Amino acid sequence: MRRRTSLAAVGAVLALALAACGGTGGSSGSSGGNGTFNAGINSVVNPSTKAGGTLRFANAGDWDNVDPADTYYGYSWDFIRFYGRALTMFKPGAGSASQQLVPDLATNLGEHSADFKTWTYHLKPGIKYEDGTPVRAKDVKYDVERTLDKATFPNGPTYFNDFLDLQGYTSPYKDKSPDKLGLKAIETPDDNTVVFHLKKPFSGFDYFAMLPATIPVPPAKDTGANYKTHVMSTGPYKFENYTPGKSMALVRNTNWDPATDPNRKALPDRIEVQLGINADDLDNRLIAGSLDIDVVGTGVQAAAAAKIQSNPNLKKNADTAPTTRLNYVQISSSVPPFDNVHCRRAIEYATDKQAMQTANGGPLSGGDIATHLMPPTIVGSKAINPYPSGPSNNGDLAKAKQELQACGKPNGFSTVISARTERTKEINAALALQQGLAKIGIKAEIKKFPQGDYFKLYAGKPDYVKKNGLGLIMMSWGADWTEGFGFLSQIVDSRVIRDAGNTNLGVEDPEVDKLIDKATTTADTTARGAIWAQIDAKVMDDAYMVPFLDVKQLLYRPPNLKNVYISQGLNGYYDYAQLGVK
Amino acid sequence: MVNFLIRRLIAAIVLLIIVSMVTFAIFFLVPRLTGASTADLASRYVGKTAGPQAVHEVEIRLGLNRPLAVQYWNFVKGIIVGSHYNFGPSKVYCGPPCFGYSFVNQTPVWPDLLDRMPVTMSLAGGAAVIWLVFGVTTGVVSALKRGSAVDRVSMGIALAGVSLPIFFTGLLSLAIFRDNLKLFPGAGTYIGLTQNPVTWASNLVLPWVTLAFLQAALYARLTRAGMLETMGEDYIRTARAKGLPERTVIVRHALRATLTPVLTIFGIDLGTLVGGAVLTEGTFSLPGLGKFAIDSINSNDLPRVLGVVMVGAFFIVLANLVVDVLYAVIDPRVRLS
């Protein structure tokens, strides 16, 4: 009886599985189309100028915030351009053209003083909010003031906090001046002019001007932390509704004047975002055609990746988008024997990068093997390979042993690898690293930490790292924008190191700091890029980091989606502002 | 009966207090015991490049720097009399029951909970009806036809139902019925009952059935076992000896006794589900309490976690209470002792 029951159970499961197989075979509702694999990387797929329809986004989670003062997600900086205009923005277009900044609210890029400490922008005339009131220069200033208030808006980047000459200013909500515009670091001599005063020179300020922090907010409409429920639009779309965790809908903003805005196509009539959608189901819906795009844009889940890989009909609608994210291993110079550069170099040579790439999903959904810090899409990135790891990137064990010899540890040593518990790929990469190192006698123990506290309590806390001997720290870092400063400053500048919460996990080199200062006072983009490449080479030479993967994300674009391309300026996301569905 | 109810209510309140204290402790005491400072806790709620000043300000805004007892007291006070919150330009009053504001996105917790309750109730309620009807019917038929093909097949399906995880059957059902057969096109999206009852039901059919499949399997096995046991009872023999038709014997005598323990479990299951059908909501993207709970835990959002835990505990306690009362109504032996 029991046996027969089990047989019946097995039968039922088989029936289900068969039904599923039969199902996926027959489902190709949206897998047709004329696209080709990776067509979206350097060209516009399904070009269109036809307006109308509803663009359907979905998000497996939710925004950190939709308030321009409080958001740090890459996809959010892309999406926010539907309803907000900053001083500058990345140029629309496929491929590397999109790395160029163009004015948005401003008439031109910033005018700087000779010392790069004063930056002036002029606003285009005739730009209005959704309610028809004109946008004024002080509204730009007001939103920058808001972003300074980290108690109310904790999520956004801190570039303005770090660079503006604040003179003690903390928040418009503590501002005693009647118009709440008491910040001295920003001047608004008239309604169309904004002047920023920095406390230290910075030649790349146009990138700061691209941040959502410069999207104007009318002080009269500001409701603080509540403002997110209805952000006053300056872009082509305005909020119809937004229920955090559930859904968002945007409709056309009739007060947006396309004449002032050559950079947004604004094709759909309506934009909907479903929030909190099961990630695997989201992929299925994209493939089935009942959704247009995954707003988070970090690539499909493993199940869908496998389907895309095996089905040419799906693969032709997919792109492996290059990003500015690098996966690397930080070598802690504070943990012996890594205080010796030769021991660090031994790790550089012994690392089995090929296995670590496989652990991340392989070339299709993982990325390319990295040999230096700056990913290739960063302006000025120079391909170097100071530690060649053999023909198939499995490690150069002979060189590694030589370095061990030079370090005085010919038989290897013991150390600890730290990784984040929740990140399966990271754990698997750590295992691959562990196995590679074992070949030259280095015994590495893997310790796992919760990702929420990884930087705050463990790997980003120098005391902890030293005390617990975290010699090798698994790390993943993405640039805020495709320029050397946006990528390198937070991971190699020794002056950003604090007691805890660090992302520079131990690169302390006065020469590097000096080069950073040189870069931030160089106006010419190309010259600046060359300096960042120099820093890259210097850090590599000192072997503080083992880069192993330039992350790519496997994105799916349903064939009914029009005007699709990957913007390198936007870190490898599709350029949402240009999408259409007709 | 009144005494019994009052005693149970007091016990329920005490339980809720303990649950809230334990949740508090897990959030604050455990990290402290492992050596984290209040600033470390606060740093969870600031962006990735925030400086110490920002961390400190968030620490003050969230009240993390205050003694634990004071924080707990403020939480309780908020529920009873409401509380004021700093929103930047103005202070906002949050009336009772104020479960505080989310640490992460600063929205009040209580309206969110209210907003999500109907979702979970719709899911749990609909599924409950299905699984109770199918589970009990299958169990009874299986028991009466013990050893027959019907019994073996239905128990086989039940075994599969118990063993298969919801995120598997759920995604499978979506792939087959929504994407391939184009039935229930809105499955995976929640539309309120009051918004459009037809869409509400059609969108919920798959989650209902998926959840009910798992539960019906459990109930079929439970009912079958109970029925087999009951059919062997002396009073069933008596009922037959009296000359009652078999149908009356089964329905009036056997089923009633079998359903009593089933009802107990049903009540508790329903209470637990209303507290959050975590997997089903996650699989079908339903913005209910279960998904809310998981999201809140993942983002370390204490006020939300507390809120959802309290609501969940409330429903479980309530379900237990209702079951106890119902039990007394059904079984006279319980009533009088």
Next chain:
Amino acid sequence: MTEPDAIPVQAPRAFLEVRDLVIHFPTDDGLVKSVDGLSFGLERGRTLGIVGESGSGKSVTSLGLLGLHNRKNARVSGEIWLDGQEIVGSSPDQVRRMRGRKMSMIFQDPLSSMHPFYTIGAQIIEAYRIHNDVSKQVARKHAIDMLERVGIPQPDKRVDDYPHQFSGGMRQRAMIAMALSCDPELLIADEPTTALDVTVQAQILDLIRDLQKEFNSAVIIITHDLGVVAELSDDILVMYGGRCVEYGAVEDIFHAPEHPYTWGLLGSMPRLDRERSDRLLPIKGSPPSLINVPQGCAFNPRCAYGELNEGRSETERPELREIAPGHRVACHLDRADRQRLWEEEVKPKL
């Protein structure tokens, strides 16, 4: 004479007549021969006691008489005639209609035999209304009457009590009231007093006797306790291993029993006039497995006198033979030997 007539069914002579009743249960371990060829008769107004150890097949017999065995898992053959109607061959529904009305049963444990969720009244009313097309009020009135007749005080109040609110004796009275609610012509009482304490036992037995007189029904008392049958029965049927080993009037069984098993039963019967130490003469060994019933006399392995017949008991099953009018015994021993053993060896020890 052209062709033979169809063999006429032999009309039953008695009110209840059981002929060669066989009840077997096929199981995974083998065929359980609970009842294996049992025959007896019973008239209205008479009481038959069926006696035997547990596992002798007496309860299975009683359920068989009511047609309560599930045809899927029991093989029943033979004939049971009740007031001219045959039961074994009838449809389940026909038998069902007879149950409770023509024949009813009192069970051993009144607590477990009554539904715990329904009041005593509801259970009597249910039994009554199945067979009588009357309103609830009339049925309730009848239930109260019945409760009164079985001696339950304040029956109009107790009718709404649940079984667990009754004492053991009262519960058994209520059970009897339920069984008698439709004036059955055959009443089967299966160990009606086993679960009760001694003083209550006597009351219940008195009640059954009184009611039998009143209703003039045929009664079968099933028990392992010879004391109970001595009180009530006119005739006694001793069962062993699914068969009848001795049948006779009460006087025959108590004063001139001829089967060694009956002797054993008499020996294990408690008596108040004996010392505690020698009060019981237990039968050694345990009842036979009903799957592997010994080939010869089922009682042979436990029989103290089995050697006296040169091994016949081991190989040959003894037939039930009439040794005196109304007295039948199934034993290979010489009648003279049996009488001698009873008089000389057994009786003095009792």
